[in-house]
Amino acid sequence: MGERRDEAALARFLKARTAARTPPEPPDALRDIAMRAKPRAAASRREAASAQDAAWAAALAACLILSVALGRGGVGLARSLNDPAIAGALRNAFSPSSLAALDAALRGGE
């Protein structure tokens, strides 16, 4: 590039036009951004880890609730579901399909 006069003229024009653009003062937010810069990938990993922790906590809670329900002398989840507190806790801990599958499995054991 630069051998041909036409290309040299075009390059000179474009570079002069860019050089003539005066950048404005950077925004005040620049300092804040500089202070809190963090890699997006790492942030995503942290978010994923946090979501996983929450899932484990929910599963643990569900196990505890189930053990209480079963320890009440009932082998069927259906019976335990008559207790509003247990039923509510279970609904919060499991998806409807998981709950139905659990119920079916426990009914089968009666």
Add this chain to the structure above:
Amino acid sequence: MRGIPGNEIALRARLDGAVREALFRELWTEYWPRLVSFLSALGLGDEDSEDAAQDALIKAFERILDYDPARAFSTWLYAIGRNLARDRIRKSAGRDSVLSGRGNGNRELVDLAPSPFPGPEQSALDAVDAAFARRFIERLDPRDRAIAELFYGADSGCAEIARALGAPTGTVKWRLSEIRRRLAAEWEAGHG
């Protein structure tokens, strides 16, 4: 037009906040004008180009630790700018001002550009060449204009331009050869 090397940007970005802030200020000064030229070439009006350049730089700074120094910083930044430009053009679709306003406000800037060649005769020749170049670049469609802007105005290579525009390298090479052919023909017609 090669600025701070990519490795240096990546390193300084990982030091403390004050170092990072100084880096951002340098990058702002260096890349804001180049981004405005690039975004303007893509079809944004002057005001939109300036706003989008600021947004792109802020976005790049917020994600500076994601920057991979194996690639040119300008390419990474241009890709961010291109996405913002696309969003703006999409949002403004139907508004004539966005596409028809491009380039018109640059004349004063061109006239203010310092000439590296002193003397009245040379200045007159420069003015003629600049007028030719301006007419030529303004008549290109946005895609070709962006390619010409990066190739001639920012000394970017075909692979770098392809990454910045999200286009295949072969397409960029093909368009560039068309631009060069057209440039030669128009130059010949005007100066021959």
